[in-house]
Amino acid sequence: MPSFTSSRPPPLPPSDSTTFANLLMSSKYMTFVAVLMVIGSLLLLVGKYVPLGLTLLGPIIVNILLFHFTLMHGGAAGGLIAAVFEIFLIVAYRRSFRGIFDADPPPSTTI
Numbered sequence: 658m659p660s661f662t663s664s665r666p667p668p669l670p671p672s673d674s675t676t677f678a679n680l681l682m683s684s685k686y687m688t689f690v691a692v693l694m695v696i697g698s699l700l701l702l703v704g705k706y707v708p709l710g711l712t713l714l715g716p717i718i719v720n721i722l723l724f725h726f727t728l729m730h731g732g733a734a735g736g737l738i739a740a741v742f743e744i745f746l747i748v749a750y751r752r753s754f755r756g757i758f759d760a761d762p763p764p765s766t767t768i
């Protein structure tokens with residue numbers, strides 16, 4: 658007589674990270690983020706408009722790190738490496754970013 662008991666445990670309910678990732682994928686939000694990642698990466702690879710590429714990639718890297726530190730609790734090595742490279746390039750191109758920290762910048766007179 659065959660036994661109908663399973664030796665496998667029942668599947669676990671989806672975790673917060675799985676639910677969040679599925680929501681981002683189903684809403685096409687990740688498609689938009691992927692396009693920004695490709696554009697930012699191409700700007701860095703070509704070497705033109707590097708500060709713009711860094712500006713596009715910065716918030717994406719922050720979100721990758723926040724996802725891994727708050728929801729997934731692990732696997733943040735790739736995000737940390739990307740953050741180190743981002744910081745290195747920001748320091749290398751610091752002259753392009755110096756106006757960000759002006760408390761009261763004068764308005765531009767040229768257009």
